[in-house]
Amino acid sequence: MSSAPVIEAVSAAEHIQQLERDYLLQNYARYPLTLHRGKGCYVYDLAGKRYLDMIAGIGVNALGYAHPRITKVIKEQAGLLIHTSNLYYHEYQGRLAERLAQVSGLQRTFFSNSGTEAMEGALKMVRAHGNKLHPEKFETVSLLNSFHGRTFGALSVTGQEKYRRDFEPMLPGVKFVPSNDLVALEQAVSERTAGIVIEWIQGEGGINPMTHEYARKARELADKYDALLIFDEIQCGVGRPGTYFAYQLASPVILPDIMVAAKPMSCGLPLGCIVANERAAAAIGSGMHGSTFGGGPLACRVALEFFDMMPELLPQIRSKGVHFRSRLAELQKRYGFIKEVRGEGLMVGVELDIPGKQMVLDAMAQGMLMNCTHDTVLRFLPPYIVTEKEIDRAVSVLAKIFKKQ
Ligand SMILES: Cc1ncc(COP(=O)(O)O)c(C=O)c1O
DSSP, rough: OHHHHHHHHHHHHHHHHHHHHHHHTOOOOOOSSSEEEEEEEEETTTOOOOOEEEEEEEEEEEEBBHHHHHHHHHHHHHTSSSOOOOOSSSSHHHHHHHHHHHSSSSOOEEEESSSHHHHHHHHHHHHHHEEEHHHTTTTEEEBBBBOOOSHHHHHTBBBHHHHHHOOOOOOSSEEEEEOOHHHHHHOOOTTTEEEEESSSETTTTSSEEEOHHHHHHHHHHHHHOOOOEEEEEETTTTTTTTSSSSGGGGGSOOOOOOEEEOOOGBBBBEEEEEOOOHHTTOOOOOOSSSSSSSSOOHHHOOOOOOOHHHHHHHHHHHHHHHHHHHHHHHHHHHHHTEEEEEEEEEEEEEEEEEEEEEEHHHHHHHTEEOOOEEEEEEEEOOOTTTHHHHHHHHHHHHHHHTTTT
């Protein structure tokens, strides 16, 4: 490319950044990168520079960019019906709910637009369930280091003080316990507990999986005290671990009463869901909950197209995840500052004992996007269509960066 278009692209990017400085709430700390288009697992900035995307919009772009099947149904449906509201029926909401029931083992779905909204609805279910049984049954037990979203309910059960402190007081009756500590969980749950919330693999918290023993204990306690068990599968579910949902990694499967999912469900379109068994669903009656946008025809149709592809994708996600982690384990042998390689399927974390933030910028300079969470955990949530060759390319970018440390 000659220098003139690059200079133009740089000044266009500066203009975009200036507009945002002038007109947006200053809540995001964006990287200095302005994206223009994508194809497959690659995105391109305004100047046409290509980046291998190993974070995929924080686990949203499950089929990468401009996937032909997704583009086709979006085009077709956009010409037919984008939104109806929930005053009327359309062809796709019931069909998607049926598909979710088939793959989750839970019966009833409510559609939202985001993860945090799904969590809000699930917490309302917990409250309504508890209220029916006893006025004092409103406590929720949640895990330290968890992340469940930014709205008030979801924030109240998020086990990280840094997200909550500016907005106190939170919802009352939330108890936080350390994850994988069976005794602490047993001590926290009582007759007053209406819900237990567990993120199967903590994502923002640094790719920390729950042990199956712990999840089983939570199930047992929820049954003992007639509380609802919620699994937050917003980041770790919908194919990402190589099963439809992370709770299906346990054998036998440990079913929650309520499962919430979102991120990759509609391949970039906003769509979230609460999927509940009959016991939990019975807590919400007519008029008790709703959404204007949730479950629109466009988002639901795209999700159905995506779910049609899932049976073929799941085994590939598992094998590519094994390949990725084994390549990372080779790096771990070479570099003492790599403490651990963790994850399931294409949800992968590399914990370092040095800061990872600068490495994200270094990777970007090398044409690769990744993320660092909790200061020292490099997080990878690539599209499900990533190839072993692309994984190898990501590993060689990492090797170059690690070599400089
Ligand atoms: C586990 C988990 N729960 C909830 C949320 C909130 O989802 P959203 O950002 O779509 O509101 C996230 C987002 O990162 C998440 O990772």
